[in-house]
Amino acid sequence: MSVLVWIAAILAALLAGGWAFRFAGQTATGNKPYFRDMPFAVAFGYVAAAAAILGGLWLWFQPGAVFFRWAVQGFVISAIAAFIFRLAGRHVGTEGTRKMFRQMPLTAAFGILVILIYAVLAIFAGVIAPYEQAQVFTGVNILPGGDPATGGDPAHPLGTDQIGRDLLTRLIYGAQNTVGIAFVTTCLAFLLGGTFGFLAAVIGGWLDNVLSRMVDVLMAIPSLIFALLLMTIASAWAGSQQWLLTIYMILIIAVIDSTRVFRLARAVGQNIVVMDYIEAAKLRGEGMSYLIFKEVLPNATAPLLAEFGLRFCFVFLTIAALSFLGVGIQPPLADWGTMVRDLAQFINFAQFSPLAAALPLMAAGAIALLTVAVNFVVDWMLHRSSGLKD
Amino acid sequence: MSDVLLTIRDLKIEGRSDEEWMPIINGIDLTLHKGEVLGLIGESGAGKSTVGLAAMGYTRDGVRISGGSVEFDGVDLVNAPLMKKRALLGKRIAYVAQSAAASFNPAHKIIDQHTEGPVRHGVMSEGESARDAMDLYERLRLPNPEEIGFRYPHQVSGGQLQRAMTAMAMSCRPDLIIFDEPTTALDVTTQIEVLAAIRDIVDQFGTAAIYITHDLAVVAQMADRIKVLLKGDEVEEAPTREMLDHPQEEYTRSLWAVRSFKRPAKPVPAGDATPVLSVQNVDASYGVTQVLFDVSFDIHQGRTVAVVGESGSGKSTTARCITGLLPPTSGVIQLDGEDLPLDYRKRSKDQLRQVQMIYQMADTALNPQKTIGEIIGRPVEFYMGLRGKARRDRVAELLNEIEMPPEQYIDRLPSELSGGQKQRVGIARALAAEPKFIICDEVTSALDQLVAEGILKLLARLQDDLKLSYMFITHDLATVRAIADEVVVMKDGEVVEQGPKADMFKPPHHPYTDLLLSSVPEMDPDWLTNLLEARGRENIGDAAVGRMDD
Incomplete structure (x- = not known):
């Protein structure tokens, strides 16, 4: 009361x-x-x-508000980094990129910076990471911070997990595995969904009906449960060959997500095919591939690119979720979803030792940060493509 | 003077583009007396609408009043507090927008939207306002004034909706109404009713009005005084008759002269000559609804056949039949005496090449992602097989043909061109195929009069140089007068009359042709009055068309 x-x-x-x-x-x-x-x-x-x-x-x-202080510090550091990055972008590069940076909001600069950092980490993981991703050390459950007084170890700045693998190394390799696989999956989903979506829009008629009803059926099943079901079947097929399971996972998620891409490509395509310039091209006698790739596609890039960013986030989260549930990326490969699951019990210590609770939060934070960054960039691209000013 | 209603002094307005404030209006003075109608004319981009809105103390987003004053009956609208402006707008100053269809809320009945203003301003109760609305509907000669208000906006026609909107503007008996191109989107026959209705009601209530339009003939009927704007500056202002008879400025005279463009008629072809294109007994339908009934006409080499009629008369459908987009259900289409396959997919590349099309909306007819060079170059490459330098040379040649310097325009995108230039590119794309026959679908109706005249002259010159044949679809009879050799009048999917232009503009006519012809506004300020008298009061527009059907 x-x-x-x-x-x-x-x-x-x-x-x-x-x-x-x-x-x-x-x-x-x-x-x-x-x-x-x-x-x-x-x-x-x-x-x-x-x-x-x-x-x-x-x-x-307040003495107890450790996480609040971390959040504020992280926020301020991110903002400053983004500001410096944008400032640099405004003075380096070609006339085109400099103009782009001049009109860019701070959020988009932050998003691009984070994505660049992730990309560099993922591509050069083998060079940057201090150890091998499956290497096991004697020190188990070392806390992050690298300070022996608080339970850390200078050799493992972000600590180790319950069987003694270096967490910094696994975070960096996790970028390579999780982000890399998510990227390949999203590309595949767009290839499938985009091609069929445009075909349905341009040809229409029975083909549109058949494809759309098939997609309706696939979309009627909750995607994560459907993916879990198919992954269970796939793991029986793959047997002991772990790499085969990863390929199955890519295919399954790509097909499920391509239904959403199909919907968008078809809707965007339908708006474009009613334009007079498409009619002019048809009356000229142009073939189907010219219509799709030279007339429709260039006008659909903006919404598709924005969807690519969002779709990438969803695929990435699906992979992390599947890994968290144990059917996604298989050990010994490092993966953020698996890391969150393995270290999840440490969250219970948050009240007594914030550093211990930070163990699972680092991987979770890596996922969250990338999702937020991609969304910032997507928002900005949508804003630009819609022609809105101010 | 006590009867001055609105004074605008040295009004300056700026718009924001690319992080900079660019001037839109550079200091305009305007005085409006009670009960007076001022016509505001100019090309698009002249700032007519901006001035009209500023007269209400309002600016669109990204636009600001940077100087000068707007004084309405002693109230300074530029600096007035929001609450004070709110009390005036809708009650003493009303606005009628160009597109009534876009301005009504589709989710509410017309009368509910009508009564909202008077009730909110506390002028009338809802019941009083509804009764008043019916009275206004009757004065505006809307059919069934008792019940039309209880329909939704999509259930009445465009002309009726425009009148309902005028009634709504009248609901609080304002002292000033701003009409922003209220008849531009309407057919000529519908336009007449709306013009007559607006003029009467403004007259009856002694309302002052600012009438914005680009159509000189319309403004001549409506306004007491005319002010001409050009790119944010005033060109001149004078009472209507004086302005029409003795325009002072060069620019005004050029506006006046547009309607005088006329090309000499060509000799009638020999009776046995094979027509370039022949449409014979064509029927067509969308699904089960038949839209064309036994349409036949011939087009000879080097001649222009204008197809006229209101929207929905089947003009564009005929074009779709000729191009093969809508295969006719029966009938024959011949090119040079040979039957064309009815479906475009079955036509050969050469047959497709011979028939080209220029579209009404140049915006949607050009792919916004391609440069001018690519747009014109594609048919050159596709039909003529030219590549590389040969293709570029041919594109440059075509750009010269349409009077656009190639080095300046070849790498631009359509969004970097003006409306008239886009339409020229559309013409060049059609020419690139080196066709015999071009369908021009309302090619000038989206353009300003001066620009439209340039396009018509270009088309006429190209016809003489290249011996082209045109099928010219239009609803504007001034255009027909300017460019046509023969005229085909269509109504409800049928050809009601056809023949050489000279015969068409001479009586006797089919009654529908007569109605169309007499509905085209003329520059004479007494034209509307005389016409209404001649037709008899209740006999205009809809009513006349309806009668003819019986």
């Missing part, structure tokens, strides 16, 4: 504050149009934001 009273009191204080703020602004500026026409909701928003900042400052100095 008292909580409700508190909330009501805070809300009332904010409302009063908003009114006072607007009134003060009106008197102080001599009724400038900005304050004069300011809706009450906006004034309330200013006051609420100020209150939230003050609350954050208070929380910062």
Whole structure:
């Protein structure tokens, strides 16, 4: 009950504050149009934001708020890194890229920076990682931080897992395995879904009907459960050959996700094929491949590219989820989903030892960070392709 | 002076593009008295609509008033507080947009949208306003004024919706209405009803109005005074008759002269000459609905046949039959005396090449991702087999042909061209196939009059140089007068009359041709009044068409 009273009191204080703020602004500026026409909701928003900042400052100095301080620090460092990256982009490179960086919001710069870092880590994992991904050390469950006083070890800056494998190494190789496989799978899904989607749009008629109904059937089954079912069958086929199972996984996820791509490609394609320039090309006597690749595809790249980014995230999360459930990427290959599952029990120690809880959070954070980064970039691309300004 | 309603002084407006504020209006003065109608004319991009909106103290997103004042009945609209403006807009100043279909909310009945304004402004109760709406519908000569308001916007025709919107603007009896091209999207026969309705109601209530349009003949009927704008500057302003009789400025005179473009008629071909294209007894249907009934006409070499009619009369469907996109259910289409396969997929490359098409909307007819060179180069490569330098030379030749310097335009994208230039590229693409016969589907209806005239002249010159035959689909009879040799009048999928142009513009006519011809606005300010008198009051537009069917 008292909580409700508190909330009501805070809300009332904010409302009063908003009114006072607007009134003060009106008197102080001599009724400038900005304050004069300011809706009450906006004034309330200013006051609420100020209150939230003050609350954050208070929380910062609470001794128990370790994760909050980490989050704020991470946020500030990311913002500064993104700012520097964008600044560099504005002064280095060709005229085209410099113009692109000038119009880029900070979120998109951050997304591109993160994706670049992941790409470098994934491609050069063998060079960058300090050890082999399957190498086992004697120190088990070493905490991150590298400080012996808090249970760390300078040789393993991010600690080791329950059988003594270096976590930094496995995070870096995880980028290669998880991200690499997700990328290949997404490309495959687009090849399948895009081709059939455009064919359905351009030819239409019975082909469109057959393909669309097949896709409907596939989409009617919940995708993760369907993938799990097929993976169980596939693991029986693959037997002891682990690499075969990975290939099956790529094919299964690609087919399931291609249904979504098919839908988009068909919808976008249908909007394009009714244009007069397609009619002009048809009347010229152009063939199907010219129509699809030279007339339709160039006009569909923007939405497809944006979908590629989103689809990549979903595929990536599906792989991590399958690995977490034990049917995805198989040990000894390092994978973020598996890492989260193996270290999950440490989350229980969060209250006593934040460092121990950080063990599973690192892999989970790697997944989250990439997803957020890709979404930032996709948002920006959608914004650009829709022609919106400001 | 006490009867001044609206004064605009040195109005400057800027628009934001590429992080910079660019001037749109560079200082315009405007005075409007009570009960007066001011016509605002100019090409697209002249800033007509921007001035119209600014007269309500409003600007579109990304546009701002950077200087000057707008004073409505003693209230400074530029600096007025939001609440004060809200009390004026809708109540004392109303706005009628170009597309009524896009301005009504499709989810609500017309009368519910009508009564919202008066109720919110506290002028009338909902019941009073609904009764008033029916009265207004009657004054605007809408059919069934008692029940039309209870329909949804998609259930009434475009012309009726435009009048319903005028009624809505009238709902609070405003002192000023701004009409932003209210009849541009309508057929000529429908346009008449709307014009007459607007003029009457503005007259009856003594409302002042700003009438924005690019059609001079329309503005001549509506306005007491005319102001001509060009690229954000005022060219001149004068009372209507004075402006029409003695335009002072060169630009105004060029606007006036557009409608005088006329090419000499060509000699009638010998009776036994084989026509380039012959349409014989063509029937066509969409699904089970038959849309063309026994359409026949011939087009001879070097001649232009104009196909005219309202929207829905089957003009464009005939074109689709000729190109083979919609195979006719019966009938024959001959090219040079030989039967063409009815489906375009069965035609040979050479047959496809001979029949080319130029589209109404150049925006959708050119692939936005391809450069001008690629767009024109593709048919050159596809039909003529030219590649590399030969192809580039031919494209340059074609660009010269359409009066666009190749070195400047060959690598541009369609989005970097103006509307008229895009239409020229569409013409060049058709020419690249070196056809005998070109279908021009409303090629000038989306363009300003000066630009349209340039396109017509270009088409006429190309016809003389290359001995082309045109089928010219249009609803604009001024265009027909300018360019056609023969005219085919269509209505409801049938040819109602056809013959040489000279005969068509001389009586006696088929009654429908007569209606079409007399509906084309003329520059004479008394034209509408005289016409309405001649036709009899209740006999205009819809009613006249309906009567003829009986």
